[in-house]
Amino acid sequence: MNALGRHILAEMYGCDPESLNDVKKVEGLMVDAAIRAGAEVREVAFHKFNPQGVSGVVVISESHLAVHTWPEFGYAAVDVFTCGEKVNPWDAVNIIAEKFGTRQLTATEMKRGVLFDVCGERAAAG
Numbered sequence: 591m592n593a594l595g596r597h598i599l600a601e602m603y604g605c606d607p608e609s610l611n612d613v614k615k616v617e618g619l620m621v622d623a624a625i626r627a628g629a630e631v632r633e634v635a636f637h638k639f640n641p642q643g644v645s646g647v648v649v650i651s652e653s654h655l656a657v658h659t660w661p662e663f664g665y666a667a668v669d670v671f672t673c674g675e676k677v678n679p680w681d682a683v684n685i686i687a688e689k690f691g692t693r694q695l696t697a698t699e700m701k702r703g704v705l706f707d708v709c710g711e712r713a714a715a716g
Contacts, residue, residue: 594703595653595673600683602666604693610659610666613638613646619689620648624655627682629672652677657686666690671702 609615617636624631629650636646642662648655653671660666668686670679679699687695 592704593701594705595671595701596679597671597700597702598669598679598683598697599700600668600670600687600695600697602668602687602690602692602695603664605659605664605666605690607661607664609690610664611638611642611644611661613644616644616657616659617646619686620646620655620657623682623685623689624648624650626685627670627672627677627679629655629677629682650677655682655686666692673703 609619613636617634620636621631621634629652631648631650633649634646636644638644643659645658646656650672652673655670656668658667666686668683670682670686672679672682683695683697
């Protein structure tokens with residue numbers, strides 16, 4: 591890997607509105623996705639908005655998973671950032687999409703912390 595981490599920005603459409611509006615369910619599936627992807631969970635913080643929607647973050651040793659939901663649109667914005675090579679962020683994204691009942695998923699991966707040596711060449715991360 592030529593970067594310190596990988597960051598997936600995921601757009602999840604056609605999700606189950608009830609799941610997106612249940613703070614305990616959202617928190618549980620985000621923590622479960624982190625664990626099943628092989629991450630080590632450190633901190634968890636979630637908030638239920640009135641009248642609807644949930645936002646939260648799962649801090650992992652490898653970085654974080656975050657979510658913001660709009661139940662009224664069946665939409666969730668999810669990002670999964672992992673450092674190192676132990677955890678594949680796509681595993682967590684796919685688990686979350688499945689648990690939300692996502693009908694359409696679009697996602698982009700960014701390399702984070704791309705390192706260069708003094709000559710402008712990419713340096714090996716690690």
